Amino acid sequence: MAGSFYPPQRTLMGPGPSDMNPRTTLALSRPIIGHLDPLFVQMMDEIKSKLQYAFQTTNTLTLPISGPGSAGMEACFVNLVEPNDKVIVCQNGVFGGRMKENVIRCGAKPIMIEDTWGTPVDLNKVEDAFKKNGDVKAVAFVQAETSTGVQSDAKAIADLACKYTSLTIMDSVTSLGGTPVKVDEWSIDAVYSGTQKCLSCIPGLSPVTFSEAAQAVIVGRKTQVQSWFLDMNLIMGYWGSNAKRAYHHTAPINPLYALHEALCILEEEGLENAWKRHQYHHEALVAGLEAMGLSMLVKEEHRLPQLNSIKIPDGVDEAKVRNRLLNEFQLEIGAGLGPLAGKIWRIGLMGHSASQRNVLYCLNSLESVLLTEGVPVPSGAAIKAALAEYQN
Numbered sequence: 001m002a003g004s005f006y007p008p009q010r011t012l013m014g015p016g017p018s019d020m021n022p023r024t025t026l027a028l029s030r031p032i033i034g035h036l037d038p039l040f041v042q043m044m045d046e047i048k049s050k051l052q053y054a055f056q057t058t059n060t061l062t063l064p065i066s067g068p069g070s071a072g073m074e075a076c077f078v079n080l081v082e083p084n085d086k087v088i089v090c091q092n093g094v095f096g097g098r099m100k101e102n103v104i105r106c107g108a109k110p111i112m113i114e115d116t117w118g119t120p121v122d123l124n125k126v127e128d129a130f131k132k133n134g135d136v137k138a139v140a141f142v143q144a145e146t147s148t149g150v151q152s153d154a155k156a157i158a159d160l161a162c163k164y165t166s167l168t169i170m171d172s173v174t175s176l177g178g179t180p181v182k183v184d185e186w187s188i189d190a191v192y193s194g195t196q197k198c199l200s201c202i203p204g205l206s207p208v209t210f211s212e213a214a215q216a217v218i219v220g221r222k223t224q225v226q227s228w229f230l231d232m233n234l235i236m237g238y239w240g241s242n243a244k245r246a247y248h249h250t251a252p253i254n255p256l257y258a259l260h261e262a263l264c265i266l267e268e269e270g271l272e273n274a275w276k277r278h279q280y281h282h283e284a285l286v287a288g289l290e291a292m293g294l295s296m297l298v299k300e301e302h303r304l305p306q307l308n309s310i311k312i313p314d315g316v317d318e319a320k321v322r323n324r325l326l327n328e329f330q331l332e333i334g335a336g337l338g339p340l341a342g343k344i345w346r347i348g349l350m351g352h353s354a355s356q357r358n359v360l361y362c363l364n365s366l367e368s369v370l371l372t373e374g375v376p377v378p379s380g381a382a383i384k385a386a387l388a389e390y391q392n
């Protein structure tokens with residue numbers, strides 16, 4: 001139709017959003033019903049229990065916030081942190097910096113622990129910070145740093161929090177559905193995630209979960225949560241388990257159909273199989289990239305399978321390569337951020353994008369572009385190495 005917007009069909013292998021499973025895309029166009037319709041309420045209950053599975057938790061306060069991952073982040077901070085609280089914030093990439101902003105805006109005091117971008121959170125520094133500062137309210141960290149492709153040891157950080165009786169706030173936006181997130185086993189108190197990364201759903205929803213201890217803190221606050229929209233006490237009136245659901249805001253109805261479908265797909269595959277699939281395709285991708293002569297930013301033991309940071313070879317116009325991939329191959333990969341801008345490319349293998357088809361397509365496309373840009377990559381080596389990895 002004249003004036004309508006028709007986006008091209010891209011292959012999404014950046015830091016999110018990821019390719020959507022056509023089943024999830026179709027779910028969006030199912031008929032709209034009311035947000036208090038009994039059938040809709042029943043579907044909300046199913047979403048809650050499917051999210052409990054994805055998070056590996058029995059927490060009753062588990063639901064999708066109506067807003068992107070950043071809204072889930074904010075929900076965790078505004079509900080748990082009160083003015084003058086001390087919060088240890090671990091920063092080893094972009095998202096730790098946003099956690100610091102959240103702490104400051106809650107009127108609380110961030111205690112920053114900084115690690116080089118491309119390395120995980122240093123546990124010794126976390127323990128030192130606990131030792132130096134009494135009565136820390138919470139420690140906040142990013143399990144899967146999408147800006148660098150690094151995985152930090154969530155269980156070890158949670159163990160420290162337990163030892164020093166502090167709450168834990170964890171960013172699992174990129175980890176959920178891609179690598180293990182074991183909320184109960186690790187005793188994490190507040191976790192937020194996103195839907196457009198390894199869940200391969202549309203952007204704009206943020207699954208969160210709060211432990212019993214976190215719920216007690218929210219109920220027992222001395223001050224009101226400064227955000228009306230994100231106040232969990234109010235959101236519970238709509239998403240809660242009591243039979244009477246009251247209007248809080250109009251839920252994003254069709255996006256929730258899509259989330260329900262994406263969670264059905266995750267259940268059908270099984271969480272552990274999904275984690276294995278991400279690792280499997282990651283290994284093939286890395287084998288291909290290395291055979292091409294490229295090298296990875298992150299040490300092998302700290303790499304995230306779903307986000308691969310590759311060092312840009314000397315003399316390559318990195319933005320031109322990305323633009324050519326987008327325009328000539330309809331393939332999106334990500335650029336570096338902050339101190340890594342111009343230094344790395346980020347190739348995502350998230351959710352539906354983590355497939356052999358995408359890995360081989362990406363290696364082929366990248367090789368074609370690099371060859372025509374005059375980079376002496378050995379022709380055909382990447383595909384050969386990736387296929388050898390697949391045959392292992």
Ligand SMILES: *Cc1c(COP(=O)(O)O)cnc(C)c1O
Nearest residue numbers: 068069070095144146173174194
């Ligand atoms: C993408 C991302 C976010 C933010 O999610 P939005 O949906 O863009 O608001 C937060 N943390 C991490 C680690 C992310 O990768």
